[in-house]
Amino acid sequence: MKKRNKLLLLTLSLMLLVPLVAGCSGESKQNEQERVLRIGVLYGGGDEQYIRQQYTDIFEYTNGGISIDIVPAVDTSGYRYADPAERDKNPDPVGEMRKLMTGANPVDVVILDTDAFQEIVRDGNLKQLDPLIQKDNFYTSDIIPSVLETIKTMGDGNIYGLAPTFSSNALFYNKTLFKEAGVEPPHDNMTWDEVFDLARRVANGEGKDRTFGFGFNRYPGDNAFWSVSDYVKPLQMRLFDDKAERMTINTPQWEHVYGTLAKLSQDHVLPGQNDDMESSGEYGPLNHDLFLSGRVAMMLGYYGYTSELLDASKHAGNIKGLNMPEWDVVTVPHHPEAPGISSGMSFNTITAINTEAQNPDDAWKFIQFINSEEWAKIRSRSSHEMVSRKSYIKPKEGLNFNIQSFYAMKPAPNNAVEINLRRQANNLYTVESAGYELFDKVIKGKMTTAEMLKEWETKGNALLLAIKKNPNGPIGKDDDIIKGVYGE
Template structure:
């Protein structure tokens, strides 16, 4: 009897305990289902498809207990039909990082990332990397060195991809001209000397030696910015109150590009007549491509251009009178004053964890996964960007080229003062526009480079106070601005 009573009591206890355990288990499961990871991005609104397809869909699929919320600092759909430039995305992101409901992870470009690192807004990842044995040895040195440089030797973020350019060259044109092929680690002077030697022909038969991109009709003036970037020169002072463009260093840079254009070594002359079409009245994708049309022996272009070359080769038989050139790439040339530095490498997807993250564990889990080997293996098929893990950086299937040239150089360091000025005074782009016509006159031989810079200095000193007075509004239609830019 006593045994039966004990058994009944035990059974009753179990019956009472099971609902309790079920409730606890259900509550735990419910809590897991309600875990949210908030990811901040600079721009968004409306369709989040790109960010989700690029980074979060696969993570969400593999982690069914985590729900991703995309939080844009600036909703671009609000300003699509507005004359306003919109708010500063970096300042809006600051609110997302420090507000009442802060984001956990951010995906940022290099300039914004560096600013927040300086402000102490991101969690240092070194200890987490060591604790979890997260392997960074396969990440290309130029990327890791730059990440550490921005963190004073520490790691505050990781980037799974990067974009970079290299010097594409047409082997066929070099061999026909009897000129030696370009090599890695050339200086700009060496590259321009090769360009002069390989350029030939007149009018429609002219072949340029070099171009800063593959497109016809570009203006050489805008090429100077990338050419000069590794030298860290400034066009105006730290307060954007006085022009600093009229210097021997700037004169040498602009004079070099002007002479190359003037001598028809690179595109830029108004009177050049280098037309022609493979399609004989029909549109052809080669019409505006200097490299594939055989009109430029060397060009600078990004990794994504290899896809254009792949497509052209695959469809060569469909294009009348077209023969696919034999080509390869080498590293972008450098200045002797800045050896091994390129202006063409960009990081647009640096991922960092907010120091005020509400869900730091899942934030680190996300950063690890997107910067890990599994994701790199999948993403390495991209035709537009390169993954940062070098084990997965390979030429496109069926192609053979010097792919190391895309990551052998280090990116040019950004200038925090320049970045800050461009955020505060978003009309500073007008300064460059003010010299456009002056540079055309320089190429035409109507001005010396020294005179061009003097006149630009005068124009810029007139414009800077107007820009500071109205830093973000629309001022380009202002009569005073028009007079300063165009002289009428």
């Protein structure tokens, strides 16, 4: 009888224990499901499909206990419905991101471009990753040196973020045109003067049959002026001072830059507005592509252009007038004063952890995953950006070119001061516009480069004064401050 009572008590105890265990298990599972990882991005809102497909869906699938919230610093989904005056305000994405990182419900991870990362890492709002990398033996030796060194440079020698992909350019050249001209084609590590010399030698023809030697891009029109900022970026040259109050354009160094480019444009080595770009009038892939149409022997282009050339070769039979060029790439030219440095590399997805992250463990898990070898292997099929892990960088099937040239150079550092100025005053572009009108006069022989820079300095100073008073409003020739400058 005693044994029966003991057995009954044991059975009742087990029956009571089962729901408790089940309850604890359910509670544990519920807690696991409630782990939220908040990821801040600079722009977004509305449909999050792109960023989820690119970065978070696979992670969420392989980490069932984590739910991801995408939080945009600037929600662009409402722009089309906003009052025009509100749309013109152009909210500062970096300022808004700072709010997401320090507010009542801070994001855990941030995905930043080069400019934003450079500013926020300086604020001290990003967690240093070096200790985590060492603790977990996270493999970084395969990351391209120029990528890792650039991130370290922005963090004063420390790693505050990792970039799974990067964007970069190289110098494309048409092998056929060089063979026909009997000129040795370009090679890696050339200076700008060497490339310009090659461009002069390979350029030939007249009018609509003219073959240009070099282009800063593939598009017809003013190829030189609007590319000057990239050309001089490794030299850290500036149009105006750190307060955007005075022009710094009227110097011998700037005179050499614009004099060189003006002469190349005048001699039709570079394509310009005054060159004959006549097309058939019918839409076609050759109309706005000087390289594919065989009208420029060398040009700067981004990695994604290799896929366009591959597509063109596959459909060459359907493209009227196409004589598919035989091509290859070499490194972007450099200045002797800044050897091995170019302006072609940039980062759009630097992943970092907020110092005030509520879920730092999952944040680090996400960053490890998105910068892992496994993810690089999958993402290496991308057509537009390159993965940062060297082992998975290969030309797409059907292509064979010097792919190392896209990441052999070190990127020129961004000028954080100027970036901040342009974000605070979005009408600073009017200063460049004033220079464009003057540069056109130089090309047409109506003024010298020295005269251009002197007049640009005067007009630019007047514009900067007007912009200072109205940083985000329209600045026109009827503004009282600049009427006299334009002679009106």
